[in-house]
Amino acid sequence: MAKRKRLTPAQPGYLQSDPPAPARGPLSAPPIARVAGDASTSAALEELSDTLRSARAEGRMIEALALDSIDETHLVRDRMVQDPDEMAALLASIEARGQQTPIEVVVLSEPKNGKTHGLISGWRRLTALRRLHRLHGDDRFATVQARIITPADVQGAYVAMVEENEIRAALSLYEKGRIALQAVHRGVYPTPRAALRGLFGSVSRSRRSKIGSFLTLVEPLDGLLSYPAQIPEKLGLGLARALEDHRFITALRQRLRAAPDRDAETELKILWEALRGWTEPQQGAADEAHSPDARPTPPLPSASKPRRTTGPDPESAARRLAQNRVAARFDADAGRIELTGGGVDADLFAALQIWLKAR
Numbered sequence: 001m002a003k004r005k006r007l008t009p010a011q012p013g014y015l016q017s018d019p020p021a022p023a024r025g026p027l028s029a030p031p032i033a034r035v036a037g038d039a040s041t042s043a044a045l046e047e048l049s050d051t052l053r054s055a056r057a058e059g060r061m062i063e064a065l066a067l068d069s070i071d072e073t074h075l076v077r078d079r080m081v082q083d084p085d086e087m088a089a090l091l092a093s094i095e096a097r098g099q100q101t102p103i104e105v106v107v108l109s110e111p112k113n114g115k116t117h118g119l120i121s122g123w124r125r126l127t128a129l130r131r132l133h134r135l136h137g138d139d140r141f142a143t144v145q146a147r148i149i150t151p152a153d154v155q156g157a158y159v160a161m162v163e164e165n166e167i168r169a170a171l172s173l174y175e176k177g178r179i180a181l182q183a184v185h186r187g188v189y190p191t192p193r194a195a196l197r198g199l200f201g202s203v204s205r206s207r208r209s210k211i212g213s214f215l216t217l218v219e220p221l222d223g224l225l226s227y228p229a230q231i232p233e234k235l236g237l238g239l240a241r242a243l244e245d246h247r248f249i250t251a252l253r254q255r256l257r258a259a260p261d262r263d264a265e266t267e268l269k270i271l272w273e274a275l276r277g278w279t280e281p282q283q284g285a286a287d288e289a290h291s292p293d294a295r296p297t298p299p300l301p302s303a304s305k306p307r308r309t310t311g312p313d314p315e316s317a318a319r320r321l322a323q324n325r326v327a328a329r330f331d332a333d334a335g336r337i338e339l340t341g342g343g344v345d346a347d348l349f350a351a352l353q354i355w356l357k358a359r
Helices: 033-058 086-099 124-137 154-168 173-185 192-199 205-221 234-244 246-259 264-289 312-322 344-356
Strands: 064-065 103-112 116-119 143-148 327-331 336-338
Touching: 064 336, 086 124, 116 124, 124 143, 154 173, 154 192, 173 192, 173 205, 192 205, 205 234, 205 246, 234 264, 246 264
Parallel strands: 103 143
Antiparallel strands: 064 143, 103 116, 327 336
């Protein structure tokens, strides 16, 4: 009888091979690939940061700044008056469509009364936004779109302001002459001639010459005129010639002070009458000299001739010295002029040397 074999139960996993190794996910990568990817991402971010820094430095980036962060007195403004109709149109445009053109500002080296940026150009737009924000309290008008520029120096900042206004809203000849003289007073340029060439180098020589003529009106008349931007070209050029005579300056100042509550029409009438009063006697003397029946006459005493000067008249000079915190004393016996005060510095000394050489 055959001996039977006892069968043992089947062993689990007996027919199975070794468990497979865990499969790699479809997104996993070798370490070298991960390092290369991180380096590429870092390079892209650095390139983007460089692009943003370059755009900000070159004034190609527009940023939203709080209205209160802008110091509109950073530069002496070239615009003396604003046309009510033009401002009303600007207010309506911004209220309906928002600010379409950014202003230009610079970052202040040190915050000034909470203000971090100084205004270069766009004074009317900033003024309009502030008015709308006070009127409506709308967040749409709480910030101003601005380009942050970096002028090479203070001269570059003034040029940027003047050129922007030349393009967008032309200034009067008086306003152009005034900003040139103000730039000299602030030490931006050493002389009026340098200011004219620096600020208005892009205009024609004849136009720059006319601005220079109006510049001569600013020193003796700026504090007395109420509507200087209304002076037409012909009148301004005539006044520039007449102001070489200090007697004319004195007489014109007396006329202006005698009518303190004048309007623009009255002021222009005073200026025209003063100019005619100075021109007609000179024209009559010239006609008489060229008359065939005219007899030679001895020259007038030097004291009665109009005295031409290259600097400001005494009253304007005294006003400028007071504004610049400079006291002047003349010792006739010693033949000496002494200047003292906080405004006496190397810049004043250099300006005096230039002025003395030009006399």
